[in-house]
Every structure is written in structure tokens, then in C-alpha cells.
Amino acid sequence: MSGRLSQGLYHAVLWLVALVFFAPVFWIVLSSFKTASQILAVPPLLVFRPTLANYARLFAQPAFEHHFFNSVVLSVLAVLIAVAVSFLAAFAFSRFRPGATNFLMFLLLSIRMLPGSAAILPVYLMYVAFGWKDSYIWMTLFYAMFSIPFSVWILKGFIDGVSPRFDETGIVNGASWLSIIARLTFPQVLPGVVAALIFNFIFVWNEFLFNYIIGGINTANIPVLLATNLSHGGGIDWTFLSSLTTVYILPPIIAVYFFQRFLLVGMTFGTVRGEV
Amino acid sequence: MSLAVSSRRPFASRHRSGLIAFFGRREVLPAVLICPVLLFFIVWDTIPTLWLLGLSFYRFSLTSGRPPIFSGLYNYTSILNDAETWFDLSRTFIFVLLAVGIETVAGMLLGLLFWRSDRLPGRRVALTLLFAPMVVTPVAAGTFWRLIYDPTFGILDWFIRSLGFAPVRFLSDANVAFSAVLAVDVWMWTPFMVLMALAALASVPKAELEAAEIDRLTWLQRFRLVILYHGKFILMLGILLRTIDAFKTMDLIFDMTYGGPGTATELVAMTLFRRAFEDFNMGSSSALAVILLLISIAFTVTFLYVLYLRERKAALA
Structure with missing residues (x-):
């Protein structure tokens, strides 16, 4: 009996910890259902009559549609390109181990270890010189390039885990390398591909600095809208910001719920495997 | 002995000549596979980084409108002395x-x-x-x-x-x-x-x-x-x-x-x-x-x- 009680207490503590970490997020979600004066009320309101007016106003704004569309297109396209080319390279690195494998893997990783402003500075100079700023194509390609290191690292880990005997069997049975890659290896590393897609998507989705620097009014995504709306202009429109933020942070949180078993792989470049 | 070898050859491909055969060769294939990533890497990393490295030895401001002036290690010494x-x-x-x-x-x-x-x-x-x-x-x-x-x-x-x-x-x-x-x-x-x-x-x-x-x-x-x-x-x-x-x-x-x-x-x-x-x-x-x-x-x-x-x-x- 006391065992069950202590177990119940233990579980209550765990839920409390989870809720404490979620509280700031919850507060903004709550605020998005308030009117402007309710958001700024002192003392803060916990009980109130929720309104959907903020969302109605948000979805009616052409600026929201435009930037949200940008966020979706940039992240989906960049991630698909990145994972496709990374898969091929990861296969080559894993199976043929060309001479420069270790060095190239190191170079790839070092791109992601660099502070964002240092990574974007030379690209900015190049984009200005060639007139590539504020273009969908060049923005997508840059994001794709920035998603490659992570994808190659994750996918190489997964392909290393597939025995080369499958390849040998394939060759003996007369398969071409194309079908070995596409029909033998790919299905077995599908979890890795999904993990690479999801976590690169979250990265590009949340990315602000690069878009701010090499983008413009055409290609700006929602994080740019969020950040510039804050730092410029006097009064802050909290109803707009809270509803926009709520809509925008939903996809990554949903992704964590559905792909929780990839969280560890996704947050560690594939260097730590397992589930929590 | 090996059960995997079946006589049906399930993966046998119909086209085994020309380009595909060439790209499928073990000496060529890795290079072909790595090529796209390498291309991305050269355009968006190697070239910009070399550019950055070069520019760090120049006095250059985008607002002045003047071309870069070579100044040796000046930028580094002034940063490290600041x-x-x-x-x-x-x-x-x-x-x-x-x-x-x-x-x-x-x-x-x-x-x-x-x-x-x-x-x-x-x-x-x-x-x-x-x-x-x-x-x-x-x-x-x-x-x-x-x-x-x-x-x-x-x-x-x-x-x-x-x-x-x-x-x-x-x-x-x-x-x-x-x-x-x-x-x-x-x-x-x-x-x-x-x-x-x-x-x-x-x-x-x-x-x-x-x-x-x-x-x-x-x-x-x-x-x-x-x-x-x-x-x-x-x-x-x-x-x-x-x-x-x-x-x-x-x-x-x-x-x-x-x-x-x-x-x-x-x-x-x-x-x-x-x-x-x-x-x-x-x-x-x-x-x-x-x-x-x-x-x-x-x-x-x-x-x-x-x-x-x-x-x-x-x-x-």
C-alpha cells in the first residue's frame, strides 16, 4: 500500500517537473486567447473568457500567409535536397571509406560548430557580390548546404549499422549499385532518414539569423517577422505575437511527441543512439 | 552453402551498358556519390571561407565604397589589442x-x-x-x-x-x-x-x-x-x-x-x-x-x- 502511495507521489513529482519546464510555453499559449488588455492585466489573469479573435486576425493578415508559406517551403525543400544528397554521400563514406573520409567528416561537422554570424558572414559577402540575396533558390540551397553536415553524420551512423553482407548478397545476385542503395540499404536505414528529415526540418524552421542576413522581404520566414517586429517600433502588439508564436511552435512540439524515439539521435548528430 | 544465392537473381538489372555501367564501377562510384555533397561544400563553404580568410587581411568597409586595401595583420592585431x-x-x-x-x-x-x-x-x-x-x-x-x-x-x-x-x-x-x-x-x-x-x-x-x-x-x-x-x-x-x-x-x-x-x-x-x-x-x-x-x-x-x-x-x- 505504501509502495503504491510512494509511486504515486513519485509520478506526481515527475509531472510537476515537466509542467514547470512547459509553463513559459503554456503562458504564451494562454495569452494568445486573451484580449490585449487581458494580456497586460496586473495581476496576471489565469481565469478568463477565451477569445479566438487574435487567431482570426492573424490568419486574415496577408503578411502572415506570405511568411508562413516561406517558412514551410524553405524548410521542406531544403531538407529534402539535403537528405537526398547526404544519403548518397553517407553511403559512400560508410561503404567505400575513401581516403579523405575522416577529414571530410570533420570539415562537415565544423560547419555546424561555428557561431551563426561567423558562418553567414562570408556567404553574405558572396551573395552580395553575385546578387543572390533575397532569392528563394539561393536561400533554399544555402539551407540545404547547412543541413547536409547533420544529415551525413546521422545517416553514416545508420548505414554503418547495416552489415555490408547485404551488399555482397546483392552483388552476388546481380544487383546494380543503384538497387543496392535504393532497394537494399534505404529501407533498412529508413528510421535514420526520418530522423534526419525531422531534425533538419526543426532546425530550418526555427532558423532566424541566416534568413535575416541573406534574405529579404521575399524570403523572410516567421522567425524574422517575430524578431524584427520586436526590436523595431515602439509598442509591441502582444496579441499578434502570442498567437503567431503559438501557431509557429506547434509543429516542432508535435514532432517531438511523434518522433520521441529519434530525439536522442537527432540532438547528438547521430553519435548517441537509443531511446529515452 | 549460402542460402542467399538464388538462381532467380532478383536484382538483375536490364541495362548494363554505357554510362550506368561506368558509374557503377567500384573506382568511380564513391566519387559519383560524394560529388553532390562536395559541390555544395565547395560553393557554400570552401569558397566563402577562403574569401573570408583573404578579406581578413584587408581594410574594407562596405559603407565607404572604397575598394579593399591590403593591411597585413592589422585587423588581427587591432582585435587582439582591443x-x-x-x-x-x-x-x-x-x-x-x-x-x-x-x-x-x-x-x-x-x-x-x-x-x-x-x-x-x-x-x-x-x-x-x-x-x-x-x-x-x-x-x-x-x-x-x-x-x-x-x-x-x-x-x-x-x-x-x-x-x-x-x-x-x-x-x-x-x-x-x-x-x-x-x-x-x-x-x-x-x-x-x-x-x-x-x-x-x-x-x-x-x-x-x-x-x-x-x-x-x-x-x-x-x-x-x-x-x-x-x-x-x-x-x-x-x-x-x-x-x-x-x-x-x-x-x-x-x-x-x-x-x-x-x-x-x-x-x-x-x-x-x-x-x-x-x-x-x-x-x-x-x-x-x-x-x-x-x-x-x-x-x-x-x-x-x-x-x-x-x-x-x-x-x-
Whole structure:
């Protein structure tokens, strides 16, 4: 009996910890259902009559549609390109181990270890010189390039885990390398591909600095809208910001719920495997 | 003997001539496969980096409209002789040290707490809530923390005042702003260290824990001799990844304080941002970027070294 009680207490503590970490997020979600004066009320309101007016106003704004569309297109396209080319390279690195494998893997990783402003500075100079700023194509390609290191690292880990005997069997049975890659290896590393897609998507989705620097009014995504709306202009429109933020942070949180078993792989470049 | 070899040759392809055959050759194939990544890499990394390296030896400002003037090591010496650089760097390292330290300790404690949570009702939802801070858009997180920190209608300030303390201007008081930003970083990334701690704990063999219990090791001994012995590489990887990420902190600062008030929350990534995209002093900022590049390379090498150590240990075991 006391065992069950202590177990119940233990579980209550765990839920409390989870809720404490979620509280700031919850507060903004709550605020998005308030009117402007309710958001700024002192003392803060916990009980109130929720309104959907903020969302109605948000979805009616052409600026929201435009930037949200940008966020979706940039992240989906960049991630698909990145994972496709990374898969091929990861296969080559894993199976043929060309001479420069270790060095190239190191170079790839070092791109992601660099502070964002240092990574974007030379690209900015190049984009200005060639007139590539504020273009969908060049923005997508840059994001794709920035998603490659992570994808190659994750996918190489997964392909290393597939025995080369499958390849040998394939060759003996007369398969071409194309079908070995596409029909033998790919299905077995599908979890890795999904993990690479999801976590690169979250990265590009949340990315602000690069878009701010090499983008413009055409290609700006929602994080740019969020950040510039804050730092410029006097009064802050909290109803707009809270509803926009709520809509925008939903996809990554949903992704964590559905792909929780990839969280560890996704947050560690594939260097730590397992589930929590 | 081999069962896999069937006479049907299920993968036999119909086209075995010309280009496909050429690309399929073992000497050619790896190059073909790596080619697209290499192309991306050369256009968006190698060329820009060489450009950056070159420009760091020139005096060049985008606003002046004059062509770059070669100035040798001038940019580097002026950065290294500038006291402000060292203030920014030391502020950044203090930030990294405090953030990673607090997150590691808190993450390990919470990881131990969540270790036996297998039968927690609604575990998946609870963990999603717990891990949410690290996938939330950093710029958005900055936004709502500004609402929470607001000195007139923020919930935190209301809480402090209702306890009878003087109101705190979290983000505009130079003495508090650094801690306020640090606190947000801790909130965002402690869940990551919880994740790493859980991974480390999961790598400990059950049998050894049971043996330790039978041998009546104290909790501290169990932690040191069994858990740390097996989990240390995963923890080290976690700490390193977090160190690198904390060193890069930028979005949060941009949104919450923009480096201010004064230079209270100015971390190097922000300094570089200002120098490059506010002052457009490209020569000097290139030199600073090269210095940051060298620091990041040092981090990367350390990370790879720990990976290598882990692999070697796994190979010996």
C-alpha cells in the first residue's frame, strides 16, 4: 500500500517537473486567447473568457500567409535536397571509406560548430557580390548546404549499422549499385532518414539569423517577422505575437511527441543512439 | 552453402551498358556519390571561407565604397589589442561555463529522477512537455520571455512584488540582464542534459547495478563506480555539444536584449553580428570570424576525440 502511495507521489513529482519546464510555453499559449488588455492585466489573469479573435486576425493578415508559406517551403525543400544528397554521400563514406573520409567528416561537422554570424558572414559577402540575396533558390540551397553536415553524420551512423553482407548478397545476385542503395540499404536505414528529415526540418524552421542576413522581404520566414517586429517600433502588439508564436511552435512540439524515439539521435548528430 | 544465392537473381538489372555501367564501377562510384555533397561544400563553404580568410587581411568597409586595401595583420592585431574583445570573449566564456555547469548538474539530477519513470502515466506527453523548450523557436522563446520579464505587466515581476520585494527590471538593469538571459538558456537547454543523462543511465548494464546493490555500495559509490564508468562518454558528448551551442548563443540575445543594456549581455556572436551587419566593417569582422572559426575547430576536434575514445573503449570491451 505504501509502495503504491510512494509511486504515486513519485509520478506526481515527475509531472510537476515537466509542467514547470512547459509553463513559459503554456503562458504564451494562454495569452494568445486573451484580449490585449487581458494580456497586460496586473495581476496576471489565469481565469478568463477565451477569445479566438487574435487567431482570426492573424490568419486574415496577408503578411502572415506570405511568411508562413516561406517558412514551410524553405524548410521542406531544403531538407529534402539535403537528405537526398547526404544519403548518397553517407553511403559512400560508410561503404567505400575513401581516403579523405575522416577529414571530410570533420570539415562537415565544423560547419555546424561555428557561431551563426561567423558562418553567414562570408556567404553574405558572396551573395552580395553575385546578387543572390533575397532569392528563394539561393536561400533554399544555402539551407540545404547547412543541413547536409547533420544529415551525413546521422545517416553514416545508420548505414554503418547495416552489415555490408547485404551488399555482397546483392552483388552476388546481380544487383546494380543503384538497387543496392535504393532497394537494399534505404529501407533498412529508413528510421535514420526520418530522423534526419525531422531534425533538419526543426532546425530550418526555427532558423532566424541566416534568413535575416541573406534574405529579404521575399524570403523572410516567421522567425524574422517575430524578431524584427520586436526590436523595431515602439509598442509591441502582444496579441499578434502570442498567437503567431503559438501557431509557429506547434509543429516542432508535435514532432517531438511523434518522433520521441529519434530525439536522442537527432540532438547528438547521430553519435548517441537509443531511446529515452 | 549460402542460402542467399538464388538462381532467380532478383536484382538483375536490364541495362548494363554505357554510362550506368561506368558509374557503377567500384573506382568511380564513391566519387559519383560524394560529388553532390562536395559541390555544395565547395560553393557554400570552401569558397566563402577562403574569401573570408583573404578579406581578413584587408581594410574594407562596405559603407565607404572604397575598394579593399591590403593591411597585413592589422585587423588581427587591432582585435587582439582591443580590450573590448577580451571583455566580450571572457563574458562569453563565463556565460558558457555557468550555463553548461548549471545545465549539467540540473540535467543529471533530473535524469536520475526520471530514470525509473517507465510506468509514469502519460509518460510520452510528460516528456514532450519537458523537452519542448529545446525545440521551440529561439526567437519565439525570446519573445515570450520578454512578456514574462516585463517590468510592468510581466508575471514574474508581479510575483516578486506580491511577495513584497522591490520590482526588478530584468532585461534593462545591467546587473540583472546577464542572469536573466542565463536563466532562459538554462530553461531551454536543461532538458537536453536530462536527455543525455537518461541516455547515459540507459547504457549502464542492469547486472552491474544489481551487483553493486548486493555489494552494498553507497549511492555515491554506485554513481561513481558504476554509472559514471559506463555513462561518462555519453555525458561528455552531451557537455561538449552544449558547450559548442552555448558558445554560439545569438538568437536569444538578439531578441531579448540585443547585447544590452550597455554591453551586459554582449556575447561574441552578437559582437560579430554588430561589427559585420551594423558597422559593415568587413575586414575587421572577417578577422574576428576567423578567430571564432579557430575556436570552433578546437571544439570540434575535442568532440571527435571523445567519440574516438568511446569507440576505442567499445572495441576493447
